[in-house]
Amino acid sequence: MLSEGTHQPPRPPRIFLAGGSATVTREAGKAPMTGWGQVLHLFLTPGIEVVNCARAGASARTFHEWGRLDWILANIAPGDYLLMCFGINDAKPEEWLRTEAYGDFPVHLRAFIDGARERNAHPVLVSPPESDTYDVHGNLPRSITEYPMAMADVAAECGVPYIDLYNQSRHWWAELGPAGVRPFFINLEPGEHPDYPEGLRDPGHMMPAGAIACVRFVAYSLVAEQVVPAHWAVDLDRAHFPPDAVTWLDDATHHELTQARTLGTG
Secondary structure, three states: OOOOOOOOOOOOEEEEEEEOOOOOEEHHHHHHOOOOOHHHHHHHOOEEEEEOOOOOOOOHHHHOOOOOHHHHHHHHOOOOOEEEEEEOHHHOOOOOOOOOOOOOHHHHHHHHHHHHHHHHEEEEOOOOOOOOOOOOOOOOOOOOOOHHHHHHHHHHHHOEEEHHHHHHHHHHHHHHHHHHHHHEEEEEEEOOOOOOOOOEEEEEEEEEHHHHHHHHHHHHHHHHOOHHHHEEEOOOOOOOOOOHHHHOOOOHHHHHHHOOOOOOOO
């Protein structure tokens, strides 16, 4: 018990993350898949806590319906931040998953924004990174078009900071070319990694290098747009990180956190 006149130490600032597999912290059984939220801490001072609530396969709609937004709003506090990164799964055709870019997608985003603001927290919209969409002819088609546009519109209407990771990453991938972008995404040969003995080609999910490139831009933008204090960011210009800088949760802990960070069934 605190004695009269004493005060609890201030709680460290927290950044809550909501999104799908582009943002999620992966479990060891999925390594080397890496979400950008998994490595955000590399660019933050140790006193900043990242609470990654992203769920692989979630759209803005299902994240909301599954009770995951409710959990965030029950735990977020004044001065905290809520970064939302949706659009990839929202564009998929499955009726239970999909949202319409200029229909219910903005409605769900506003629920995140309004909920954060009602608790005196700071909402931030982040468009998802582009996938490796290069075709055999060397073209780089867009995987999604309307969702980053709709997100930008919501940000402008609501006066919310917007980090356009989608178009920034597309610019990078175009500069790198088909061969240059491959190391940023899952391209594993048979026997190359124990988690995927038969190999795996997954142009939609990132390797550590891709996740670090994307989250570096997110962290840089948070500072450049004066969303967070400049002294929160570290190593924005650091060229390389050691292999052990990126870690994965053990599968049991990952499962426990996934189940715990919801007030619903998702």
